[in-house]
Amino acid sequence: MAKVTMTVNGKSVTREVEGRTLLSAFLREGLNLTGTHVGCDTSQCGACTVHLDGKQVKSCTVFAVDAAGGDVRTIEGMANKDGTLSRLQQAFQDHHGLQCGFCTPGMVMAAAALLEQNPKPTESEVRHHLEGNICRCTGYHNIVKAVLAASGQDVGQIAAE
Template sequence: MNSIKLRVNGKEVTGQVEGRTLLVDFLRKDLRLTGTHVGCDTTQCGACVVHVNGEPVKACAMLAAEADGAEVATIEGQANADGSLSVVQQAFQDHHGLQCGFCTPGMVMAATALLKENPKPSEAEIREYLDGNICRCTGYHNIVKSIMAASGQDVPAMAAE
């Protein structure tokens, strides 16, 4: 077993993990932070995206032991201190950026990482960035609109397809 100590959503946590324990399993089973979803477990769907030291990472493709000493952010830590939704979360609600909601934690974490790196992305840049996040419901258009809105850009100006 490996002893790990990391910060998750700003709080210090410790744990004992096997070598093979995935970061996503540590978050969901040990910390009971079940907002991070496992869609495929084969590194393709992006439902498990969290931030590790500020960068988006698929938590099903990283060992918990690799997160020792890291700063991890999950969907549970995205809301503002007063409990109101983050700008990205609110935009997903306002623009119907979700239907069943399964992919949403990963989408929100990916979108938040994108806007940190590129505060005013074009529609094409958003679609390119979401390469690793699969949604079975929305057809992506409302997700892209939500991210455009979250970045303060005009949504109706987007081309309809």
């Protein structure tokens, strides 16, 4: 067992973990932050995407001990300080960028990373960036539209699919 301390959504947390504990399990089981979903355990689906030290990572591929001392942001940390939805989360709601919702936390986290790097991405850039996140319900169109809307771009001319 190892003692692990990290900052998660702005709060310092310390837990004892086995060396093989994945960051996704640490978040979900150790901290009860169940918004980070685990869909495949092989880093293929992107449902477990979080930010670690400002970088987008798939938390099912990172050991909790390797994140020790780090700064982790999960979907629970995306809302505004007053609890209202962030601009990106609101855009997902407004543009119906979700259906069943299973992929949504990972999509939002991936999209947030993109918008931090590129505040005005093109449709092609959004689609390319989200390639590592699988959605089985939406066909991606409304997800892309939501990301573009969150970037402040006019999505009125994007045809519905």
